[in-house]
Amino acid sequence: MSKIWTRMGDGSPVELTPAELRQDLEDGSADAADRGGVPGLNEDDFKYLEELFARRDRFVGVDVGNEVVLTYDGAALKFKRHCLFEERLHVLTMYEKMFGADTVELGHVDYSYKPVKPIVNYEQGTLEMGLLTTHSPLIYGAMPNLGLYTRPDGPCPNPMELLPQGKIKEARAAYEDMVEEAVRDMVFVVGSMYESGADGFNLDTVGASGDADVLAAFLALEKLRAKYPDIAVEVGMAGEFILGMHGELQYDGQRLAGLYPHQQVKLAEKAGAVIFGPVVNTNTDQTIPWNLARTVVFIRACSKAASIPVHANMGMGVGAVPVTDFPPVDVLSRASKALVELCDLDGL
Amino acid sequence: MSELFVQAKQAILATDKEKALEAAKRHLDAGGEPLEIISRGFVPGITEVGEQFGRGTLFLPELIMAAEAMMAVTDLLSAAMAAKGGSVSASPSGSILAATVKGDVHDIGKGIAIAMFKANGYAVHDLGRDVEVDEIINGAEKHGVRVIATSALLTTTMSEQKKLEETLKKAKLRDKYVTLVAGAPVTQRWATRIGADIYAENAHIGVVRVGEKL
Amino acid sequence: MGMAIAHAQASGMGGMRTAGDLVARVQLAKGCRIREAKAYVAEKLGTSVMDLVDPVVMGEVRADKGLGTMMPLAHTPKGIECKFNIARELDVKINCLGNFLGKTGLGGGE
Numbered sequence: 001m002s003k004i005w006t007r008m009g010d011g012s013p014v015e016l017t018p019a020e021l022r023q024d025l026e027d028g029s030a031d032a033a034d035r036g037g038v039p040g041l042n043e044d045d046f047k048y049l050e051e052l053f054a055r056r057d058r059f060v061g062v063d064v065g066n067e068v069v070l071t072y073d074g075a076a077l078k079f080k081r082h083c084l085f086e087e088r089l090h091v092l093t094m095y096e097k098m099f100g101a102d103t104v105e106l107g108h109v110d111y112s113y114k115p116v117k118p119i120v121n122y123e124q125g126t127l128e129m130g131l132l133t134t135h136s137p138l139i140y141g142a143m144p145n146l147g148l149y150t151r152p153d154g155p156c157p158n159p160m161e162l163l164p165q166g167k168i169k170e171a172r173a174a175y176e177d178m179v180e181e182a183v184r185d186m187v188f189v190v191g192s193m194y195e196s197g198a199d200g201f202n203l204d205t206v207g208a209s210g211d212a213d214v215l216a217a218f219l220a221l222e223k224l225r226a227k228y229p230d231i232a233v234e235v236g237m238a239g240e241f242i243l244g245m246h247g248e249l250q251y252d253g254q255r256l257a258g259l260y261p262h263q264q265v266k267l268a269e270k271a272g273a274v275i276f277g278p279v280v281n282t283n284t285d286q287t288i289p290w291n292l293a294r295t296v297v298f299i300r301a302c303s304k305a306a307s308i309p310v311h312a313n314m315g316m317g318v319g320a321v322p323v324t325d326f327p328p329v330d331v332l333s334r335a336s337k338a339l340v341e342l343c344d345l346d347g348l
Numbered sequence: 349m350s351e352l353f354v355q356a357k358q359a360i361l362a363t364d365k366e367k368a369l370e371a372a373k374r375h376l377d378a379g380g381e382p383l384e385i386i387s388r389g390f391v392p393g394i395t396e397v398g399e400q401f402g403r404g405t406l407f408l409p410e411l412i413m414a415a416e417a418m419m420a421v422t423d424l425l426s427a428a429m430a431a432k433g434g435s436v437s438a439s440p441s442g443s444i445l446a447a448t449v450k451g452d453v454h455d456i457g458k459g460i461a462i463a464m465f466k467a468n469g470y471a472v473h474d475l476g477r478d479v480e481v482d483e484i485i486n487g488a489e490k491h492g493v494r495v496i497a498t499s500a501l502l503t504t505t506m507s508e509q510k511k512l513e514e515t516l517k518k519a520k521l522r523d524k525y526v527t528l529v530a531g532a533p534v535t536q537r538w539a540t541r542i543g544a545d546i547y548a549e550n551a552h553i554g555v556v557r558v559g560e561k562l
Numbered sequence: 563m564g565m566a567i568a569h570a571q572a573s574g575m576g577g578m579r580t581a582g583d584l585v586a587r588v589q590l591a592k593g594c595r596i597r598e599a600k601a602y603v604a605e606k607l608g609t610s611v612m613d614l615v616d617p618v619v620m621g622e623v624r625a626d627k628g629l630g631t632m633m634p635l636a637h638t639p640k641g642i643e644c645k646f647n648i649a650r651e652l653d654v655k656i657n658c659l660g661n662f663l664g665k666t667g668l669g670g671g672e
């Protein structure tokens with residue numbers, strides 16, 4: 001029987017027998033179902049994925065009619081990574097006109113709200129110019145990035161230095177102080193950019209510093225919705241479950257640490273998010289079929305639980321996309337198609 | 349006796365240092381072998397702590413407290429073995445040097461890994477973040493560690509892990525150490541390419557693979 | 563960048579080539595899910611839902627209604643001019659338009 005060519009989570013090519021493929025799909029599904037306490041894949045799902053991986057197409061896409069909306073993270077900054085020094089507004093028009101983008105996103109090179117604070121007027125000017133020339137919804141994006149609030153970059157002691165010394169109470173207090181600082185900065189920057197006319201906002205990579213990072217995003221969002229009832233904010237997560245760096249922080253009476261996407265989305269809705277971006281991490285020791293089955297289980301549960309649009313994160317190392325700088329289109333396009341079609345997604 | 353092993357495991361899971369020490373003392377008072385309660389009580393406890401952390405059902409402060417409880421009992425049991433005339437330590441052999449590589453200021457993953465290694469009885473020397481390769485090697489030499497563990501969160505800083513391998517080879521020190529690489533963009537493929545001994549997908553796997561290697 | 567292009571080809575609506583930007587705008591403005599957003603846009607534009615991802619049909623609709631085209635000819639709406647048309651055709655609020663009217667003295671306010 002012919003083997004099925006696919007890849008590992010780090011992008012390395014691998015060949016599987018049909019039985020091995022099926023086993024990986026079942027194992028990936030079972031792992032997510034067990035961790036998340038959510039339903040695994042059914043027989044129809046397994047057949048869909050088996051056929052998807054057995055196809056020899058280099059590139060696949062969703063069936064006509066199943067297309068979804070795309071939002072981005074740090075889109076305008078990605079040129080810089082390639083040493084392409086295009087002006088940001090020019091990049092937005094390239095995304096809009098050349099890359100088939102449904103939305104465009106402006107962001108500062110640091111891609112964190114804190115460093116934008118002192119230069120927000122310049123960012124406002126840039127945004128206002130962009131709004132004159134683009135056509136698509138223009139989103140402003142950055143990360144809460146609580147790490148920037150610890151010494152030497154910020155005013156708070158570093159919990160990652162306190163915790164190893166057993167100073168748990170002090171570390172938790174530091175996280176709580178960081179939340180206050182970050183909320184203030186996010187409300188200031190997002191509010192300023194909203195008043196300049198931005199169509200939407202991306203609070204991106206939420207949870208990168210653990211549960212305090214998530215709490216800061218939700219509290220900032222609450223304040224922003226209270227002040228600007230029409231504001232549209234997308235909350236994009238950092239990882240599949242919320243890391244309990246503090247461990248006891250709560251939002252709306254629920255402990256944040258340990259929540260999986262289907263639980264996170266309900267709190268994001270409560271805080272006032274208009275779009276939710278769940279993350280499922282790619283395991284590089286496993287195959288892409290294993291990762292994709294696992295991702296579908298988590299994201300489908302999230303999509304089913306959601307009342308707002310769900311745009312799954314699908315970039316390097318998340319959403320069953322391999323951990324490699326230039327993910328190959330064979331597995332990338334398969335993940336893209338499967339996630340949209342099996343999870344009833346609203347966007348990516 | 350098996351009741352004590354259960355108590356030892358539960359004490360670690362509950363991050364209760366006093367109860368863990370009590371179980372260890374009762375075991376010694378009853379004439380038990382120190383290594384027996386380690387392997388049948390405390391190690392299963394800390395293994396489950398690691399697994400729960402990986403699943404998001406137990407969090408960093410608890411992991412740190414579990415690590416402290418583990419360190420307290422291994423100190424006690426090591427002393428008991430020494431008193432019996434044995435030279436075997438209750439801790440795993442070898443200590444670890446940990447650093448986030450030069451140009452990278454991310455230390456959450458490293459912090460979690462350090463807590464996990466300490467919880468499993470390893471002595472860890474943390475050099476912090478943004479650490480030059482030369483400083484890492486000097487630190488390893490100074491502390492006499494067996495394992496050099498480096499973390500890189502960015503694709504732009506991973507190359508420092510390669511530089512470490514090359515510098516160790518040039519200094520004819522490569523065989524002296526076990527090198528471990530970790531971080532969000534780091535993969536087994538990268539580890540193999542640069543010649544690192546261990547790739548750790550996460551902190552728990554890092555502990556398991558270091559244990560196997562040592 | 564490559565990632566963005568691959569996803570746009572595999573799953574995206576097509577942006578300005580089709581009605582991707584319009585459906586996205588409705589999602590953001592109303593917080594509605596993809597089916598409702600597509601149905602809303604199709605109804606407002608008088609097209610079928612399937613037309614929304616057809617660059618041939620949507621190219622014509624966009625040109626006729628002044629919603630912005632990929633290759634804008636002389637004397638056709640561009641940039642913020644199209645946004646006024648989009649706001650009217652889709653009956654959605656576009657945040658920056660109030661600022662524009664206020665700054666130019668054409669009405670409204672910041």
